[in-house]
Amino acid sequence: MHFMTALRAAWQNRNSLLCVGLDPYPARFPAHLQGRPDAILEFCKGIVDATSDLVCSFKPQIAYFAAQRAEDQLEDLIAYIHECHPDTPVILDSKRGDIGSTAAQYAVEAFERFGADAITVNPYMGRDSVEPYLEYADKGVILLCRTSNPGGSDLQFLDVGGGERLFERVARLVANDWNASGNCGLVVGATFPNEIARVRQIVGDMPLLVPGIGAQGGDIAETMQAGGTGDGTGLMINSSRAILYAGQGEDYAEAARRVALETRDAINAHR
């Protein structure tokens, strides 16, 4: 199924714009999982099972798996989500960016090895570096536009001519040129609601992946006001640490569910 079709169905059927980020960091795992060779997979499965009915997507961040030599557990986790929670799109957050021939390998890695439904990609090497992902027309390609970190302004705010800023150019390029198959989205941080509103103006109803609520302190009401579409969708609002590490004990998954539920409801209160 096309990523956008699956995402729209999840927005509707789950009544949720929440994306739970899967950033497993073993030092923060509960004691009963510490030291197990499959700790990362088991921790993430607990979170996924406890929250899947509350989310429109899951977003595993590849660095947390690769740093622990646990890419095999990432592969198994995505396969598990597809098998046990089949209507939940998985966005692989890997922010890849390289020349076309190498990008083609990254695309195979994301979509064929890991089985992701969508990937985050860095657009700053230009169209040919993004083409290999776009060729998977049913997969989502979510390009960095206005990132949530403070240093994002160093480059993304540069005037690229006529008062247009770099993040605005990215949004315009993606909306008007790169999105021929309708499979593009953009990353815009919740920490910058004015820029979310500006990007929304430029790209119409294109889905935005919005990290930055929860641990990074972005405001849900401002995010919704700035980025929601006319039908009350259009956003995948990501929270990772605030949900994953809501509890420290054996009941960590129930604690995660409680925070996920509160977050989903806080988002829905502004739809």
Ligand SMILES: O=c1ccn([C@@H]2O[C@H](COP(=O)(O)O)[C@@H](O)[C@H]2O)c(=O)[nH]1
């Ligand atoms: O601009 C960006 C792009 C990606 N991220 C990623 O989102 C999560 C945020 O985690 P929290 O714990 O909710 O802060 C993380 O995987 C980042 O790599 C981002 O934060 N900002």
